[in-house]
Amino acid sequence: MTTREWLEDRLGLAAIREVAGHKTVPVHSATHWYYFGGITLFLFGVQMMTGILLLFYYRPTVAEGFESVKFIMTRVEFGWLIRSIHSWSANLMIFMAFVHMFSVVFTHAYRPPRELTWASGIALLALLLVFGFSGYLLPWNQIAYFATKVGTDVAASTPLIGPTLGRLLRGGEDVGAATLTRFFALHVMVLPLATVGLVFLHVLLVQKNGMSTPPKLDPKTVRSMPFFPNFFLRELMVWYGALAVLGALAAIFPWELGEKADPFSSAPVGIRPEWYFLAEFYTLKLIPGHVGPIEGELLGLLGFALLGAGWALLPVWGVTKSGQARTRLTTGAGIFLIVYLAVFSVLGYYK
């Protein structure tokens, strides 16, 4: 018995090959948008790999957190590369997830029967944002410390659950040692487990329902190519490209470490969160202290919560009773959201 036959008997590879052999990808003018989900998945893989390598040296304590990252950057062989790639890849992954989400909106791939695929995708994006927020604090530097202080303060002002949520996140009344260990546990255990599970569900749903084609095309007449190996090899080319970009960014613009956090110092001038929270940050800044009887920050948070819930329910309001996409409405909403995020992020960065 050959090794192949031995494996065949135990794993039933023929059935898997059979399924994979029948899987096809539609070929049309918007096919290139299909690659962005794969790029996001690839970058998540990079995060897992580099994250594990960083874990060999990182120490999640106030006394050693900053020094251990510095040690990784200066003493560990290729530590600078691993840490820089981890930071750059995190940002690129969130950017690609946004691109993937908007490509789904503009190709109207959220329509039935893909409502759960959309919902699981939105949940994944939310997880990635929490990944970013929790990972930002881990180097325990000045900017991260004060940005986390602002971020947890915002969370603590959530209606009803705010104070409890604030204490739960910080492990106390203020950002400190307990916050660092909580964020660490969240970042390296809770979030990866949840994300891997959701990614599995998301990909499974994609397999189950197949690739969506834009509404204007008839799926029966659209050309297609086999997923294996044709589409997969193309995806592989894109992943290699992403790897080259990551390497270039890490080598030319190593991710800076800054200064160790000093809770007793005053907040650095121009403190602002990571770019993916800038639009929300600037919006909260613009809202007056009180709007009528409601506190401004509370109103902003309520607005974001409603916006998020509304966006997650896109397959409900973006589709007619007969299951057709309301293309003008959803495209308009998508463009509005992109313009809002872009303009407010730029304003939040410069003002």
Add this chain to the structure above:
Amino acid sequence: MRRLTLLFALVTASVWAQAPAKPQASTTQAAHAPDDTCTQCHSAMEGAIQQPALLIKDDVHTTAGLSCANCHGGDATAVEPDVSMSKAKGFIGKPKRADIPALCGKCHSDPGYMRRYRPQQRVDQLELYKTSIHGKKLASGDMNAATCVDCHSVHNIRAVKDANSPTHPLNIPATCGKCHSDAAKMKQYGIPTNQVDEYHTSVHWNAISKKGDLSAPNCVSCHGNHGAKPPDVESVSAVCGSCHVLFAQLYEKSVHQPIFGGGNGKGGCTVCHSNHAIHQPSTAMLTGDKAVCTPCHEAGTPGGNAAAEFAKGLNGLDAALKTSEATLKQAEYYGMEVSASQLEWNDGHESLIKARLALHSFDTAKVKKEVDIGLAIAARTKAAAEDALREKDQRRKGLALSALFIAITVAAIALVIRRLERTA
């Protein structure tokens, strides 16, 4: 109005100097502008006699609840001038210049009294003043000598910390200069009048006026305030040493101390650094045209050689540290992590400061020791920065190689896809 003015002038001219009773601030008295008959009448007058009533509103004594009568005597509640300014009420009018220190000292020398207003304020001003050149001159009948009011002003006396006070550190040079820059006034004493101009070119004035360091020395820091006098030549190093402690300690043990200090009257620290025009020291003071060593130590003599060695060591270390700093900055610019070396560089800069300090021992071995430590640090940090720059180049070479590898792989995959799709 004219009648009132005339009456006041007559009363003032007729009163004899009589010390008023020690002032007691009324607890019911307003804590700001006094509202008594003195200010009521004088505010309504014109010219110089009106001024005190206008100025008194900003006076620190008014803020404390005191009034005109507390210094001038009289009854500030009486409306009739012949009552309010009567000798019987202790009115003394304008105090004689010679009596001013004693008048101020009546309260300011009384610890029990001053404790009620400023518990931590010193009460030895009058005693110190009596020991000062100003006090001695005044006692000998020289009415040109400065009294309390010449420095603190009169009727609008402000706290020293008040930026408008003539005794605020920023204003002291101008206050002293009022007399000491006046050539006509100083002629009879035979002292120069360029002190304030020279001081304005000094590092000390630069620290006060440009850097806002109010603790930097002004006139009174070296000459004293109430006990003002020029430091004796033998005590100059002690005066400078009260701030520059380590410099003074080394100088006191140096070969120069017996020559320039002690009873020889040659000027101590001021021999090299001047007195009022103290400029930023540099190695130009050691060799070259502006050298302060050369008047005594010609080039080629042991002293001249030592000066040249000091200059060479200090300049060499300064240059090495600057090169190292620039290289570190370049590495940092390229995003390389060199913070540990930057921290070590600070130790090198400290060695330069220590070497400059050691110079005041005039011992070449002591200076060389610090210079060598600094040079070693400069060399180490520069090497670390160069390593970081080399690593930056290596990273870019690695990037180019990996990009080439990726490009070849992508091209190969593209070929495979092409072949696959052709076959299909």
